[in-house]
Amino acid sequence: MGSANIWITDLFHFYNKKQVSPTLENINLTIPQGQLTALIGRSGCGKSTLLQMIAGLLMPSEGSVRINAHTVTKPSAKWNMMFQKPSLYPWMTVRENAALGLVFSGTYKDKKDRVEELLDMVGLKDHKDKNVQQLSGGQQQRVALARSLATEPDVLLLDEPFSALDAFTRAALQTEVAQICHDYGITMVLVTHDIDEAVAMADKVVIMNHNPGRIVGSMDVNLPYPRDRNEAPFIELKEYLFSEFEKIDQAKESELEQMAS
Numbered sequence: 001m002g003s004a005n006i007w008i009t010d011l012f013h014f015y016n017k018k019q020v021s022p023t024l025e026n027i028n029l030t031i032p033q034g035q036l037t038a039l040i041g042r043s044g045c046g047k048s049t050l051l052q053m054i055a056g057l058l059m060p061s062e063g064s065v066r067i068n069a070h071t072v073t074k075p076s077a078k079w080n081m082m083f084q085k086p087s088l089y090p091w092m093t094v095r096e097n098a099a100l101g102l103v104f105s106g107t108y109k110d111k112k113d114r115v116e117e118l119l120d121m122v123g124l125k126d127h128k129d130k131n132v133q134q135l136s137g138g139q140q141q142r143v144a145l146a147r148s149l150a151t152e153p154d155v156l157l158l159d160e161p162f163s164a165l166d167a168f169t170r171a172a173l174q175t176e177v178a179q180i181c182h183d184y185g186i187t188m189v190l191v192t193h194d195i196d197e198a199v200a201m202a203d204k205v206v207i208m209n210h211n212p213g214r215i216v217g218s219m220d221v222n223l224p225y226p227r228d229r230n231e232a233p234f235i236e237l238k239e240y241l242f243s244e245f246e247k248i249d250q251a252k253e254s255e256l257e258q259m260a261s
C-alpha cells in the first residue's frame with residue numbers, strides 16, 4: 001500500500017458551455033507521496049468536483065490529473081474514494097461489505113485475512129457477522145473505511161466522510177484515519193469545510209475560494225500525531241485559517257461594493 005504522487009496541472013472545469021465563470025479555474029497542485037492534504041473552502045467552491053477528478057469519476061474540461069505515471073481517466077482500486085455516507089449494501093454483513101472491493105477484483109480468496117485484520121483495526125472485531133443495518137452511523141463509516149483500505153490503495157480520497165457523525169466519534173475517526181494513512185504511506189486528499197478537521201488530520205491545508213473555484217493559499221501543519229486540539233500550536237493554526245477566510249470575505253465584499261458603485 002502507499003507510494004503515489006498526484007499532479008494536478010492547469011486544470012479548468014465548466015459543467016456547461018454557457019457558464020461565465022468556471023467551476024474550477026487554473027488549478028495547479030502537487031501532492032507528494034504519503035502526504036495528507038485537506039482541501040478546504042466554502043460550499044460550492046468546487047472541492048467535490050476536484051476530488052471526483054482525482055478519483056477518475058469526472059474528466060476536467062482542460063488540464064490533467066496524474067497519479068504517478070498515469071493520467072487519470074477512470075476510477076481504479078488503487079485510488080479509493082470515501083463519501084459522506086458510507087454507501088454500504090444493507091442486506092450484507094459487515095464482513096461481506098468490507099470484502100466487496102476484493103470480491104470485485106477477484107482477490108478475496110487470497111486476502112481474506114486482511115479483511116479480518118482491518119475490521120479488528122477499525123474496532124469492529126465483535127460485529128463482523130452482523131448485518132450493517134444493526135450498526136451505528138460511526139460503525140458503518142468504519143466498515144466503509146475497512147472496505148476502502150482492503151484493496152491496499154495508494155491514494156485515499158475523502159469527501160466529508162465524518163460530517164454526519166457525533167463530535168466524539170468524529171474526532172476519534174479523524175485521528176485514526178490520519179494515523180493509518182501515515183502508517184501505510186497512503187497519500188490522502190480530504191475535502192472538508194471544517195477547519196478543526198483539516199488541522200487535526202492534514203500535513204497541508206489548501207484553501208479554495210469560489211466564483212471561480214480556485215486555490216488561494218495553503219498552510220503546512222507540522223504537528224505530531226495524535227494532535228492535541230487544546231494545545232496552543234493547534235489553536236494558532238486554526239486561528240490563522242479563520243483569518244484567511246475573513247480576508248477572502250472582505251475582498252469579496254469590496255469587490256461587490258465596487259461593482260455596485
Ligand SMILES: Nc1ncnc2c1ncn2[C@@H]1O[C@H](COP(=O)(O)OP(=O)(O)OP(=O)(O)O)[C@@H](O)[C@H]1O
Nearest residue numbers: 015016023041042043044045046047048049050193
Ligand atoms: N453535476 C453538476 N452539474 C452542474 N453543476 C454542478 C454539478 N455538480 C456541482 N455543480 C456546481 O459546481 C459548483 C461546485 O460544486 P461542488 O459540489 O464541487 O462544491 P463543493 O465545494 O464540494 O461544495 P459543498 O461544500 O457544498 O459540498 C457548484 O456551484 C455546484 O452547483
Ligand SMILES: [Mg+2]
Nearest residue numbers: 047048049191
Ligand atoms: Mg462537496
